Amino acid sequence: MSTSSGTIPRRRTWSNFGDVRRMPSEYEIVTHATNWTVRKDRVSALEVNPTSPANLWFLTFRDRSPLQVGDWNRFRDPDEVTYRRYVTMQDEQETVVASLLDEYANAGHDTTHSPEWRACLAKLFAPTRYSSHAMQMAYSYLAHMAPSSYISNCAAFAAADMLRRVSLVAYRTRELQKTWPMEGFGMAERAIWEKDPDWQETRRALELSLVAYDWAESFCAINLVLRPSIEEVLNRQLGDLARRNGDEQAWLLLSSLSLDSERCSRWSAALAKFAIDERPGNRDVFERWIAKWVPRAESAVAGLAILIGGLARNAVPQSEIVSGARSKRESLLRLAGIL
């Protein structure tokens, strides 16, 4: 920062930004380089024995990941979400959700559902608190393993979004249970998640994603492949089906949750694109992982499509459900510059 005359100019921002021409945004000021375990010139991630399990874990699954770029701290979340922005934004969404819940409860909405639709809600909607919790765990892993705070924060907000989803599903499940106490709501979800054959491929894919310990493979599996595929079915298509079955409330709630999915897709595509722009060889890395995870996603979606087809007479054909999920995933991968 010294000038040729030897005087030190007044600093405008963190020295860690280097010689920046532009004043960093509030988002950058509070997000930049806050993870000291990826600092330059470190002997090991943590200031403990370099051969301790934690240091070897960070070395193996983060620092030596096949996905490499020169400086991950150059990545930016397109939505520039800070903590303040996150809680403010989600409080607004939850206020909308609360008024929806109140309004439909007052109208006795749950009493109007047909037996067929109630079965859909019981077997497709209520068990998603498990699949969402699995994704919450995966995002939590990504949050602490990612090589930059710019990425970790996105993942932490995604984990919180999943807790939001679990909470809303739990709320609705209890509400449905109160209206329809004999239909398994609040009681049968775990058994469905663990035993229903049509859920098993989804469970298999998500359980396997939890042991994809390379941070970038975990990101690729969940953010680029599984979530866009599965949520296309369990958010958008289930929402459309709800609307066709007179359950506007479910459609509206799932639409609100879809805003979270879309935000996640934006930073996920941006991150993958950043990695490829920085090092074109990263495309091959993504392609290898995508080839590994897409069949699992397709099997998961196929199972859910069978389930939907068996439960709702007015569901779209299974092939359309499957192709809808594929198309959603592929459009994300195109945005990411992988396809």
Next chain:
Amino acid sequence: MALMKREEWEGLVRDVDWTLSYADDDAVFPEWQSGTGKIPRGAWSAWEESYKISYPEYVSVQAEKEAAAFAVKAALQRSTIFSSLDEGWKSCAKLHFGAVSLAEYTAFMAEARMARFGLAGPWRNMAVLGALDEIRHCQLSLFFAHEFVSKDPQYDWALKAFHTNDWAIVSARSLFDAMMVAGNVVDTAIQLPLVFETGFTNLQFVGLASDALASGDINFANMISSVQTDEARHAQQGGPTLELLMKHDPVRAQWIVDKMFWLSARVFAVLTGPAMDYYTPLDHRKQSYKEFMEEWIIGQFIRTLQDHGLKKPWYWDEFIEGLDIWHHSLHLGVWFWRQTVWWKPQAGVSKAERNWLNTKYPKWEDIYGPIWDQIIANVNCGNMQATRPDTVPWLCNACHLPLCTYTSSPDGKYRVRDFPLTHNNYTYHFCSKVCRQIWWEDRDMLHVRTIGERLLAGEIQPSDLSGVLQYMGLTPEVMGDDAYGYKWATDYRELLGPESSQPRPNSVGGGEGIPSEALSIPINAKFGDDFVMHVVVVNTSDTMAEVAQRVAYHSVGKRVRSQDRDMVVYYEGRAVADNESVSQVGIGPFQQIFVDYASDSRKGR
């Protein structure tokens, strides 16, 4: 109808555990990460947080808190408060920002790990909100500190500090990494939320908030008070985890609590102790550091121990004794090595401040008075070179703080001791028996080189103080100096004027006279009643008389008054003849010696 109460539906949010089929339980929850140990896997279903909050409640409450904190900041943006703040208080704030902002982010990583590897669904959920809290604290601290970067480059260290190898940061990083990220999440839940957040953060956040308000720094007080309200909530993850551990493995529980309490107390003695007892302007001090520790830490800690059926740690008497010692010694070290910190340490020993110290700490004058008197004498006669170091302190292998802990001796005198341990033909040094024991038990994790060892191993170049400063990331505009430009010393001008002319025994220079490299070895040395042990390089052919001079160079005339008496070298508890050489005596690298004036200590040390 209205919305259902949380109590009606939260049970389902908490009910998210299932039996894995497609990946092994051991693979999804590896033991070193999940750390169930002797707690049966099934027992985790009993885990229950004492304070419940739902996602919608969380975002609602937190959005309000954020709005409030930022409203105060915005209102004060154009005020002139910053320019009117006392330099000593600013040092408290700079120290806090540097040592805490990114530590919050490591706490975020800890929460995220618990959210992934915790063995109970409700715990994982709570940890997600805990992770958000910690992002908040990091971002709030950085945003508040950033405002001052253009006014004072030391605020840049709010972000920079933990990216450097500054000695205080290495100490803090070794603590926080071990506490938050390096171990399994059961240990983490007890170490971070229970021991640290229910105890020590009170000290930092409640204590400093009170001093901040008194010092007129409303913005700072507003920020840390807001942070503390989150800590109180997410800190509760420790309780139910400790309950399970006490039921199934109380020995492990006791060890984790004992170990982390000690290591936290060591680091807080340098991060918080000097801020409270030396930097905060005298008129604005609410309580002494010791009083705060007694009220907020000891009381709380004893209650926690009692609530969970734990015993007092084995080192309790040493810890209590340390409340009168640790932070005073560390403050002296920070002030003397002030170039190595990113704030301006306020000496805090004007006459009025010294009276206050003596009121709060009756042993202070006996132990620290003579050392400060020598420093004051040097300042008053303009011998500033003597108020700066030429070498580095010897650092403890466990807490990474200087070996500067006075402990009482049977003759009633307080002396700084070294607690060495030779393992695999290498001698490690510790500030206390407790640090030595903790390191020995946990050496597989804690074993990492101190800055002194890195220097001696040639990792820091050039291998002198300038190289060390560069290694620590300190640039000239940031290096600390006395907060008040030494004005406080004028209090003593008439009292200590003649003393200041005492010559220093530097006929053999500590720096300029270092012998040829092939024969030079580093030793750990202390002179007389000085407060700290140093790295001193001697030649194997040096006689003990020469060794004494080399050691004295770093203490006598700087912090120990010069005396017209012979000096004696003590090695392994015995006085060594003046004419024997280092190799004849058998003093090897990394070994420890004492040097003292003859008449004072022929009895042995």
